[in-house]
Amino acid sequence: MKGIFITFEGPDGSGKTTQIRLLREHCLAEGYDVVMTREPGGTPISEAIRALLLDPAHKEMDGVTEALLYAAARAQHVAEKIRPALEKGCVVLCDRFMDSSIAYQGYARGLGDDVRVINEFAVQGTQPDITFLMDLPAAAGKARVAAARDLDRLEQEDLTFHNAVYEGYMQLKEIYRSRFVTVDASRSIEEIAEEIRRRFDDYVAGRSFSQ
Numbered sequence: 001m002k003g004i005f006i007t008f009e010g011p012d013g014s015g016k017t018t019q020i021r022l023l024r025e026h027c028l029a030e031g032y033d034v035v036m037t038r039e040p041g042g043t044p045i046s047e048a049i050r051a052l053l054l055d056p057a058h059k060e061m062d063g064v065t066e067a068l069l070y071a072a073a074r075a076q077h078v079a080e081k082i083r084p085a086l087e088k089g090c091v092v093l094c095d096r097f098m099d100s101s102i103a104y105q106g107y108a109r110g111l112g113d114d115v116r117v118i119n120e121f122a123v124q125g126t127q128p129d130i131t132f133l134m135d136l137p138a139a140a141g142k143a144r145v146a147a148a149r150d151l152d153r154l155e156q157e158d159l160t161f162h163n164a165v166y167e168g169y170m171q172l173k174e175i176y177r178s179r180f181v182t183v184d185a186s187r188s189i190e191e192i193a194e195e196i197r198r199r200f201d202d203y204v205a206g207r208s209f210s211q
C-alpha cells in the first residue's frame with residue numbers, strides 16, 4: 001500500500017473527533033491527499049448500518065447481531081473507501097476501526113476472540129499503520145459527552161460497560177504495541193494535537209528513511 005492508514009481509538013468523549021480534524025489540517029498543510037472518515041459509517045451502506053446500530057430505540061439488539069453489523073459496516077467501508085484511498089497513496093484518517101469492535105463487543109459485551117476473527121474477515125488484511133489511543137478514564141469521557149450531545153444506544157450503556165471498554169483498550173495496546181501510540185487525553189486540546197502531529201511526522205520520517 002502506498003498510503004498511510006491512521007486510526008483513532010478510545011472511550012466515548014475522549015477527544016477523537018476533535019483531534020482527527022486537527023491532524024487532518026496538519027496533513028493538508030504538509031501537502032498530503034487526505035481522506036477523513038469514521039466508523040460505523042463512511043459509505044452510504046455503512047451509514048445506514050450505523051443508524052440501525054446507534055438508534056436508542058433498538059434496545060432488543062442481540063450482542064452477536066451488533067458485532068456482525070459493525071463488522072458488515074466495516075467490510076463495506078474498507079472495500080469501497082479505505083482500500084482504494086490507500087492504493088492511491090492518500091493519508092486515511094479514520095475515527096474508530098476494528099479495535100473498537102474488540103474493545104466494545106469483544107471485551108465489554110463479553111463476546112471474546114470471535115469478534116477479532118469476524119473482523120479479520122471483514123477487513124481482508126487492511127490494518128492501520130498507526131493507532132492513536134486517546135487515554136481517558138471512561139467516567140471523564142462520559143461526562144464530556146453528556147455535556148455536549150444526546151446519547152446514542154452505546155453511549156447509554158452504564159459505567160461498568162464503559163470501564164470494561166477502557167480495560168479492553170489497555171489490553172489491546174499491549175497486544176499491538178508496534179502500531180499503538182497512547183496519548184494522555186486529559187490534557188488541553190492543543191497539547192494533545194501537538195503530540196499527535198509530532199508522532200505523525202516521526203512516523204513519516206522513519207518510513208521514508210527505510211524506503
Ligand code: ADP
Pocket residue numbers: 010011012013014015016017018019144145148185186187188189192
Ligand atoms: P469523541 O469523538 O472521542 O467522542 P469529541 O472530540 O467529540 O470526542 O469530544 C467530546 C467533547 O469533549 C466535545 O464537547 C469536545 O469539545 C470536548 N473535548 C475534546 N477534547 C477535549 C480536551 N482535551 N479537553 C476538554 N474537552 C475536550
Ligand code: TYD
Pocket residue numbers: 011012013014016017039040054070095096097098100101102104105145152154155
Ligand atoms: P462514535 O460515533 O465514534 O462515538 P463517540 O464519538 O462517542 O466515540 O461511535 C458510536 C458508538 O459505537 C460508540 O459508542 C462506540 C461504538 N462502537 C462499537 O461498539 N463497536 C465498533 O466497532 C465501533 C466502530 C463503534
